[in-house]
Amino acid sequence: MSEAGDIVRSFYAAVSKKDIPAARRYLADDLVFVGLFETYPDANAYIAALTGLLQITRRLDVKTIISEGDQTAIFFELETGPPAMATTLVAEWHTVKRGRIVRVQSAFDGRPFEAMFSGGNRT
Secondary structure (H helix, E strand, C coil): CCHHHHHHHHHHHHHHCCCHHHHHCCEEEEEEEECCCCEECCHHHHHHHHHHHHHHEEEEEEEEEEEECCEEEEEEEEEECCCCCEEEEEEEEEEEECCEEEEEEEECCCHHHHHHHCCCCCC
16 A cells, blocks of 8 residues: 555544544645535644534444555445434545645535535535
8 A cells, every 4th residue: 555545544543533633643734625515625624524523423434445646545434323324435535745635525425414514615
């Protein structure tokens, strides 16, 4: 696995433990997250949203990580509780530069999460 894959794996190991400070260390300050409902322009905005998601996360099970050069794809199963009771397969595409994640694009079935983002900035 490439260095980018190792970084994404380490980031998600921290996320799975709900260790936000450890997870934050893998993100570039100018990270851009492009999601189904919202786009976050920097790492702090993304971490704030991730912290909220982790409050309803029951389980995050990484299925596979595929990496080539500075590009990494991860597929994981996310089990959440109220107000978004679901088990969802999530695919994310990460770009890593200088040892930090600089861009994330996420794809998943958003129907269980739609109510959480009403009025959000859809992308």
